[in-house]
Amino acid sequence: MPKRPTKPPAPPQPDNVVALSRYRAQLGRGRKLRRAEALLAGPDPERAVRALPGDELYYVIHEIGLRDAGDVLALARPEQVRTVLDFALWERDQVVPERAGEWLEAIAEAPYETVGEWVAGLDIELFALLLRQASRIYDLTQEEAPEEPEGIFFPTPDGFFVLDVIGFDSPDAPRGEESPVAPSARALVRIVDSLYRADKDLARRILVGARAEMDSELEELAFRWRQGRMADLGFADYYEALEVYRELDPATVRIGETKPGSARVRPLDDRGGVDAPARAPAALVERLTRGASPFARAAQGLTAEGEIADLHFALVALTNRVLAADRITPGDDAAVTTTLERLLATLDLALDFLARGDLPREVEAVRTVALVRLFRLGVSLAGKVKRLATTLRRRGPFAATGLDLAEREDATILEAVMRARPMVSGLADDPPTGVDRPFRTVTDLARVGAVVERAAAAEALLLGLGVTPGALAPPSAVLEAAGVEPVAVDAGLLARTALVARLLDPEAGPAPLAALAPEDVRDFEALLEHPKGRPARLPEVLRKRAAAILDGATPAALTGAAAPVRERWLASLAPLEPVLVARAPATAT
Numbered sequence: 001m002p003k004r005p006t007k008p009p010a011p012p013q014p015d016n017v018v019a020l021s022r023y024r025a026q027l028g029r030g031r032k033l034r035r036a037e038a039l040l041a042g043p044d045p046e047r048a049v050r051a052l053p054g055d056e057l058y059y060v061i062h063e064i065g066l067r068d069a070g071d072v073l074a075l076a077r078p079e080q081v082r083t084v085l086d087f088a089l090w091e092r093d094q095v096v097p098e099r100a101g102e103w104l105e106a107i108a109e110a111p112y113e114t115v116g117e118w119v120a121g122l123d124i125e126l127f128a129l130l131l132r133q134a135s136r137i138y139d140l141t142q143e144e145a146p147e148e149p150e151g152i153f154f155p156t157p158d159g160f161f162v163l164d165v166i167g168f169d170s171p172d173a174p175r176g177e178e179s180p181v182a183p184s185a186r187a188l189v190r191i192v193d194s195l196y197r198a199d200k201d202l203a204r205r206i207l208v209g210a211r212a213e214m215d216s217e218l219e220e221l222a223f224r225w226r227q228g229r230m231a232d233l234g235f236a237d238y239y240e241a242l243e244v245y246r247e248l249d250p251a252t253v254r255i256g257e258t259k260p261g262s263a264r265v266r267p268l269d270d271r272g273g274v275d276a277p278a279r280a281p282a283a284l285v286e287r288l289t290r291g292a293s294p295f296a297r298a299a300q301g302l303t304a305e306g307e308i309a310d311l312h313f314a315l316v317a318l319t320n321r322v323l324a325a326d327r328i329t330p331g332d333d334a335a336v337t338t339t340l341e342r343l344l345a346t347l348d349l350a351l352d353f354l355a356r357g358d359l360p361r362e363v364e365a366v367r368t369v370a371l372v373r374l375f376r377l378g379v380s381l382a383g384k385v386k387r388l389a390t391t392l393r394r395r396g397p398f399a400a401t402g403l404d405l406a407e408r409e410d411a412t413i414l415e416a417v418m419r420a421r422p423m424v425s426g427l428a429d430d431p432p433t434g435v436d437r438p439f440r441t442v443t444d445l446a447r448v449g450a451v452v453e454r455a456a457a458a459e460a461l462l463l464g465l466g467v468t469p470g471a472l473a474p475p476s477a478v479l480e481a482a483g484v485e486p487v488a489v490d491a492g493l494l495a496r497t498a499l500v501a502r503l504l505d506p507e508a509g510p511a512p513l514a515a516l517a518p519e520d521v522r523d524f525e526a527l528l529e530h531p532k533g534r535p536a537r538l539p540e541v542l543r544k545r546a547a548a549i550l551d552g553a554t555p556a557a558l559t560g561a562a563a564p565v566r567e568r569w570l571a572s573l574a575p576l577e578p579v580l581v582a583r584a585p586a587t588a589t
Contacts, residue, residue: 040071049075054083055233058330062088066106074110078121081107083233085122086226087330093223100130101168101184108187108194115191116198119206123225128210129218134188136164137211152181154189157196161207165189233320241324244372247380253373255354255365293440294351294362295344301363314371319343322375326421342421345438346378347371352441353381382439386422388452389414397459401472405462405491406455409568413451424448450561457554457561458491464553465498466510482515482580495569497580500524502549503542510553515582528574538574546570 039048039060049072052060057080061069076084088103089095107115119127131137138145140160145153151166167182195203210218231237302308322343328335351374355361365374393414398405406414409427416425416436424444426433428451439445471478472489479486484493500516502508504524528536538546547570554562 046075050077054080058084058087066102070109073106078117081118082121086229091329097168104184105187108190112194112197115194119195120202123222124206125218125222128206129222131210132215134166134168137207138162139211151185158200235320235324238324241321244321244325244375245379247383248376250377250380253377255361256368258368293344293348295347297359298351298362298366307367318371318375342438345440347374348440349381350374350378381445382422385445385449386417389417392456397463398469401469403472403486403489407490407492410451410455417448453561454565457558458565460555460558461553461562461565462491462494467494467498467513471513478513478515481582483583492572493578496572499546500579503546515580517582521581525576536575
């Protein structure tokens with residue numbers, strides 16, 4: 001590859017984040033954010049577009065759609081296009097062919113002078129990689145081109161090369177007279193031709209270098225350059241970005257812990273100065289600050305220009321780190337939206353914990369607590385509930401059995417909170433919904449925490465009823481006798497089995513768990529009352545006896561949490577829900 005020119009060292013950056021120049025629409029004032037229409041409607045559209053930072057230009061283009069963004073893209077500086085492609089082409093550490101094809105088509109529409117400037121501003125390794133992936137390059141000084149192309153032939157103007165351009169749309173599909181040529185193939189031909197017209201020496205050097213390198217080497221080098229620039233924008237290395245999810249002690253976060261403004265890193269301008277105001281990509285700020293959530297309210301309550309600029313800068317830096325930690329590609333709209341909703345909910349949770357709905361305190365919290373600390377506070381609060389659920393699953397009295405004994409009413413809620421990023425199951429809402437969502441309030445913590453405590457109380461009750469882990473550990477003779485698969489076992493099934501056995505023998509105390517005989521089930525159901533036209537009902541005498549059995553099995557410390565479990569199990573006795581019933585022995589034939 002041609003030797004890359006030496007560049008002057010970049011000025012040192014705080015926290016691996018570059019300068020962010022202020023976006024005109026101030027946070028909280030509800031001004032309409034600039035979009036493509038506003039950019040092109042002004043007196044000097046070119047100046048307006050070129051004044052945008054590259055990442056903000058990406059969000060503008062992405063928002064209106066690449067096919068409709070040609071007028072905006074045509075005005076961009078080479079550095080902006082390079083940043084836009086940093087966001088648009090990559091999925092983790094690989095270039096996505098389909099995206100590359102779309103962007104080649106868009107770039108090819110520009111005048112040849114502009115295309116030449118754009119290509120010259122790209123990493124040489126990236127453009128060489130695109131050439132190798134989308135074409136076969138034949139050096140006519142060393143070899144002959146084949147008679148028939150796979151795609152379309154393009155002899156270079158200098159007569160040194162022939163490119164057999166396949167394109168990116170269907171790289172594995174055969175190309176020739178019987179197959180239509182991929183649009184991206186024609187686009188790449190126009191780009192190479194434009195580059196030759198603009199700078200034939202650069203075009204020749206790129207082709208020579210592309211032939212000499214391997215795809216893997218080019219992609220690795222291009223990715224390294226791209227990662228350096230993304231880190232400057234706050235998209236830190238994955239492991240470094242995970243710092244935003246490191247939990248802290250909630251008691252250490254206090255409103256007023258820093259002076260206003262000192263909690264945030266001031267941005268630098270291109271010369272390393274400290275007076276440059278902050279900016280944030282419009283799409284991100286709009287999503288995170290509109291509406292009536294605690295964080296949005298608090299952000300809208302800031303009035304000082306410096307505080308607004310600081311919050312803009314801190315917000316985009318935090319957002320980029322969270323996206324990097326979650327390995328979300330900025331162009332993945334669905335994943336970005338989900339992540340931003342969770343980020344906002346996490347900030348809301350932190351503010352609810354600190355301010356309890358008091359708007360002045362919410363504003364003061366945003367003003368005097370570093371945004372990353374607010375986010376980590378929210379992460380830590382949700383993490384405490386997750387840790388309780390995980391501890392019950394891994395270290396509870398029945399953990400060694402490998403069984404998940406949570407009943408249907410609780411299992412879904414526990415599963416949601418134990419995800420890598422804890423969620424509130426829609427079943428925990430009041431009234432229940434079918435949509436899981438992030439933790440947003442202290443009430444969410446209490447509601448899900450109560451479910452965890454209830455599940456723990458259920459396991460404690462089972463122990464009091466005589467159900468031991470040894471009876472359930474595989475291979476379990478009890479479960480095998482009943483022909484029940486472990487996945488079908490929950491606390492309610494085991495509790496009903498033990499309760500029916502105790503109710504049929506009033507003198508019996510806690511006994512080892514055993515499957516009921518079929519006649520036992522019939523005898524118990526015969527004791528139930530069957531009002532005409534109504535479901536079976538547990539006689540009052542049996543209800544009192546069952547309640548007494550459960551009360552005797554309840555640890556004093558779990559009386560409150562055990563109460564709903566007790567009522568649920570009593571209700572499941574009439575009509576009798578599933579119990580363990582011994583299968584009839586197989587008869588010899």
